[in-house]
Amino acid sequence: EIVLTQSPGTMSLSPGERATLSCRSSQTVSRNNLAWYQQKPGQAPRLLIYDASSRATGIPDRFTGSGSGTDFTLTISRLEPEDFAVYYCQHYGSSSPTYTFGQGTKLEIK
Amino acid sequence: QVQLVQSGAEVKKPGASVKVSCKASGYTFIDYYIHWVRQAPGQGLEWVGWINPNSGATNYAQKFQGRVTMTGDTSISTAYMELSSLRPDDTAVYYCARVLIPRAQRWFDPWGQGTLVTVSS
Numbered sequence: 328e329i330v331l332t333q334s335p336g337t338m339s340l341s342p343g344e345r346a347t348l349s350c351r352s353s354q355t356v357s358r359n360n361l362a363w364y365q366q367k368p369g370q371a372p373r374l375l376i377y378d379a380s381s382r383a384t385g386i387p388d389r390f391t392g393s394g395s396g397t398d399f400t401l402t403i404s405r406l407e408p409e410d411f412a413v414y415y416c417q418h419y420g421s422s423s424p425t426y427t428f429g430q431g432t433k434l435e436i437k
Numbered sequence: 438q439v440q441l442v443q444s445g446a447e448v449k450k451p452g453a454s455v456k457v458s459c460k461a462s463g464y465t466f467i468d469y470y471i472h473w474v475r476q477a478p479g480q481g482l483e484w485v486g487w488i489n490p491n492s493g494a495t496n497y498a499q500k501f502q503g504r505v506t507m508t509g510d511t512s513i514s515t516a517y518m519e520l521s522s523l524r525p526d527d528t529a530v531y532y533c534a535r536v537l538i539p540r541a542q543r544w545f546d547p548w549g550q551g552t553l554v555t556v557s558s
Contacts, residue, residue, distance in 0.1 A: 362544050364482075371532055371548035372474075372482065383537070383546055415482055419543040424496065426472070426484035426543070 329354050329418050331429035339437040346403040348432045350416030355396050360419040363392055363401045366431075367412045375414075376401065403434075411436050439463040441533050441549035448555045454521040457552045459533030466514035467491040468539040473507065473518045475529040476551075485531070487542065488516055523556045530554075 330353040340346055350361070358379040364372040374383040376392035379399060389404040403410055416429040444458040459471060473485040486497035490509040497505050506519045516533060531552050534545035 360543070364545075371534075371551055372545070373548070374537065374544060374546035377537060377544040377546075417482075424542055425498070426474075428482040428484070430481050 328425070329356065329420060329427050331416055331418055331427055333414075333416060333429035333432045335432060336430075337433045337435060339435050340406055341437045342406050342408055344406050346401075346406055346410070346434055348401040348403075348414055348434070350394075350399040350401070350429050352397045352399070352418060356418055358395050360421070361392075361394070361399050362417045362419070364415045364417060365410075365412050366415065372415065406434075408436075410434065439535065439547055441535060441547060443531075443533060443549040443552045446553040446555070448557065449523050451524055451556055451558055453523050453556075454519060455523060455554050456517055456519040457531050457533075457554070459516045459518075459549050461514045461516070461535065464535075466509075467511055470536045470540075470542055471507075471509070471516040472534045472536065472545055473505075474532045474534060474545070474548075476532070477526070477529040480529075483529075485518065487536075490516060520554075523554075525556050525558075528554065528556045 332351045334349045361379045363376040366372040380392040391402045394400050413431045413433045415431045418427045440462045442460045447455050467490050470487050472487040488495045488507040495507045509516045532548050534548040537544040537546045
């Protein structure tokens with residue numbers, strides 16, 4: 328069973344700064360099987376990135392997904408006030424199939 | 438626009454069952470899988486299972502097999518998730534989510550607003 332480990336657990340940054348969020352898998356995964364979601368307090372998650380680097384509809388281009396193998400990254404180039412939220416990575420395993428989430432990274436205002 | 442609207446909050450006693458609904462609009466219901474994901478208070482996301490509304494086929498996370506049943510009513514574009522033998526640690530917000538691409542199984546977009554299920558004696 329694949330385990331996704333996100334780091335850091337909490338990140339404190341200021342608007343305008345660059346955020347780099349990490350998602351590490353316990354096994355090599357296909358790029359096509361990794362996604363990122365954003366969740367704001369009291370709201371449902373929202374799909375940001377799928378297939379490791381494809382932006383979902385309506386997602387600003389300041390959000391970029393990258394990585395391969397066991398290491399994946401979500402980069403937010405210049406933080407806007409509305410970007411402060413919790414971010415989850417997710418793996419899709421086609422064999423069972425299974426859907427595994429990381430534990431999340433909370434991005435908070437410094 | 439595509440929208441998923443879930444039923445309201447529920448309070449149940451241990452051992453009871455709960456059935457949550459998810460009404461879809463703005464797209465062809467049978468073309469997209471529906472997933473269910475739950476989130477315990479202050480915790481992360483946990484996948485529960487999916488249903489293919491076209492065929493009725495389901496796939497459940499091993500943790501929930503034997504306790505969860507997912508169904509769909511194509512006449513009213515609504516998916517249901519029933520969880521039985523409830524325990525206090527089933528207390529969570531339960532989300533339904535449509536898949537991104539027709540007839541595919543992965544990537545959840547959009548999501549319903551969530552339904553809080555509280556299990557308490």
